[in-house]
Amino acid sequence: MAIPKFSADEERELRLVGASSAQISRLQSALPFIQKVIARKAGRRETLKVLENVETQAQELSRSLSELLSSPAPEHQFAHGLIESRYWTQPERQLDSGPTSAHHMLERLTALVAAAQAARDDVPRTQTRQTAANPQGVRLVESALFAGWMDDHRLASSGAMLPLPDKWRASRTGDEFRRVVSACYRTIGGNEDPLRAINAYLSSRKAQQDRLLAALDEALNQA
DSSP, rough: OOOOOHHHHHHHHHHHHHHHHHHHHHHHHHHHHHHHHHHHOOOOOHHHHHHHHHHHHHHHHHHHHHHHHHOOOOHHHHHHHHHHHHHTTOOOGTTOOOOOHHHHHHHHHHHHHHHEEEEEEESSOOOOOGGOOOOOHHHHHHHHHHHHHHHOOOOTTTTTOOOOOOSSOOEEEEEEEHHHHHHHHHTTOOOOOHHHHHHHHHHHHHHHHHHHHHHHHHHEEEE
C-alpha cells in the first residue's frame, strides 16, 4: 500500500485554514497511522455473503460440468468435445493429467464448496463496528496539530509554549478543525465529512474524563 501524501489541493486547503508548515509536516507524518486506524474492517454479514456467493457459484459450475459430462444431448456432447480439444493445449493446465478436463475441476470445485462452507464457522460472531465513527483518527489529527504548534511556538530558552488556539482543538462547532480532519480523510480515501468521527472522539474523551474523576473521587473518599 502506497504511503498517503497530501496533494497540492489538500495542502492549499490546510494553509487556507491557517495550518503552519510544521503542522502540515506533522499531519503528513501521521497520515499512515490515521489510515490504519480508520480502515474499514470486514463486517460479519458482508463476509458471510462473500462466502455464500463463492459456494453458490462453485456449486453451479460443478452442476454445469457434471451435466456436460453426463448429458446425452448432442449439444452437450459436442460442446464437451470442443472444450476437451482446447483445454489440453492451454499452458495453465500443465499439472493436469486425464481423463477429462472436468475430472480435475469437479474435484477442486467440491473442495472449494466445502472450504467456503467450513469458513463460515471462522467468521467472528460479533458484528464489526463501522469505522466512519472511529475516534482514533481524530485523536491523531489533534495530536499532530498540537505537536506542530509546539514546533512553531516553543521558546528555545525556557521551553515555555504559547497556549494552543481553540481552533486546533476538536470541537463540534469548530470549522477549521473539521476542515483539517476532512483534508486528512480525503487524502487517505476516508469519509470526506468526518463529523461523526469528531463527535465520537469528543464523546470517548468525555467518558474517559468522567472515569478518571470517578476514580479520583473514590480514592479521596477512601483516604
